[in-house]
Amino acid sequence: ETVIDRIAAGEVVERPASVVKELVENALDAGATRIEIATAGGGKTLLRITDDGCGIAPEELPLAVRRHCTSKLSDDLFDIRTLGFRGEALPSIASVARLTLRSRPAGAEAAHEIAVWNGAVEAPRPAALSRGTVVEVRDLFQAVPARLKFLKSERAEAGAITEIVRRIALAFPAVRFELTGPDRSPLVLEAGGIEARMAAILGADFAGNAIALDASREGVRLTGHVGLPTFNRGNALHQFAYVNGRPVRDKMLASALRAAYADVMARDRHPVAVLFIEIDPADVDVNVHPAKADVRFRDGGLVRGLLIGAIRQALSGAGI
Numbered sequence: 001e002t003v004i005d006r007i008a009a010g011e012v013v014e015r016p017a018s019v020v021k022e023l024v025e026n027a028l029d030a031g032a033t034r035i036e037i038a039t040a041g042g043g044k045t046l047l048r049i050t051d052d053g054c055g056i057a058p059e060e061l062p063l064a065v066r067r068h069c070t071s072k073l074s075d076d077l078f079d080i081r082t083l084g085f086r087g088e089a090l091p092s093i094a095s096v097a098r099l100t101l102r103s104r105p106a107g108a109e110a111a112h113e114i115a116v117w118n119g120a121v122e123a124p125r126p127a128a129l130s131r132g133t134v135v136e137v138r139d140l141f142q143a144v145p146a147r148l149k150f151l152k153s154e155r156a157e158a159g160a161i162t163e164i165v166r167r168i169a170l171a172f173p174a175v176r177f178e179l180t181g182p183d184r185s186p187l188v189l190e191a192g193g194i195e196a197r198m199a200a201i202l203g204a205d206f207a208g209n210a211i212a213l214d215a216s217r218e219g220v221r222l223t224g225h226v227g228l229p230t231f232n233r234g235n236a237l238h239q240f241a242y243v244n245g246r247p248v249r250d251k252m253l254a255s256a257l258r259a260a261y262a263d264v265m266a267r268d269r270h271p272v273a274v275l276f277i278e279i280d281p282a283d284v285d286v287n288v289h290p291a292k293a294d295v296r297f298r299d300g301g302l303v304r305g306l307l308i309g310a311i312r313q314a315l316s317g318a319g320i
């Protein structure tokens, strides 16, 4: 089991930031409204994610770290509405780190915790926690030197963690995020609306002048904001795209953005954009890679056309 988990871990857990992504998504799936992320040593020494979500019952704690044990999988793999669905993250992480899971569901009399180390799962024991879940990951990859070697400096890994938290947080403005620990000065994102969250993450100058999008085509809905052509960047790092709330990276979306701005922006510049695409889960495959940043639309042309049309219309509506 540990060997299989370590192979899976190579897919799911590339670096500390990918662990943070999985654990924050679990917290969101659990309905958390406050998520605290603490890191030390660029996440190599410590990652601790604390949430106020639904929690895990003591008898389910050992199941949560078992391979392919997920409470989320529906009959149809393509009908995926929660962020997690593979039941791979916790066992994968546990196979390459020391994992502690402490939880207390609402209404439970006490909290319980389990520790997993070297594939051995301890029996749940009572712990102290008022509610929600705390997942602690220590010494990531310390037992897998080949993987440790590929990590960047603590500073770079800490930076990648900040980036993934910002990316996820932008899609969940109603959730309070706090990123703390010796790696950085704290990043606190208070719960609020999308405008305030955009201002906190992309700057008030973007949020204050961005053009709102809201368009639909054949059941696909696009909302979000795009920047004025004058508000452009030298790279595409300021383009945030989400499919059904899930952060995605997609060449087609980037190229659609480029096409939409082709007449009003220099070729080597990149627009700033926040794009939320809501689509029937049956029409998109988020299953391309376990890290789940890639998507494949069943009808890419439809999504591309929607994007380009909506952005051009929004720009011309703004007199551009």
Ligand code: ADP
Pocket (backbone or CB within 6 Å): 022, 026, 027, 030, 051, 053, 054, 055, 056, 064, 065, 069, 070, 071, 072, 083, 084, 085, 086, 087, 088, 089, 090, 091, 133
């Ligand atoms: P998946 O998210 O794909 O279901 P994971 O390995 O990430 O798989 O998590 C396994 C299971 O553990 C989840 O299905 C869920 O039941 C439980 N779980 C994990 N993290 C949390 C959390 N923060 N709060 C509540 N339940 C959790």
Ligand code: MG
Pocket (backbone or CB within 6 Å): 022, 025, 026, 083, 084, 085, 087, 089
């Ligand atoms: Mg998960």
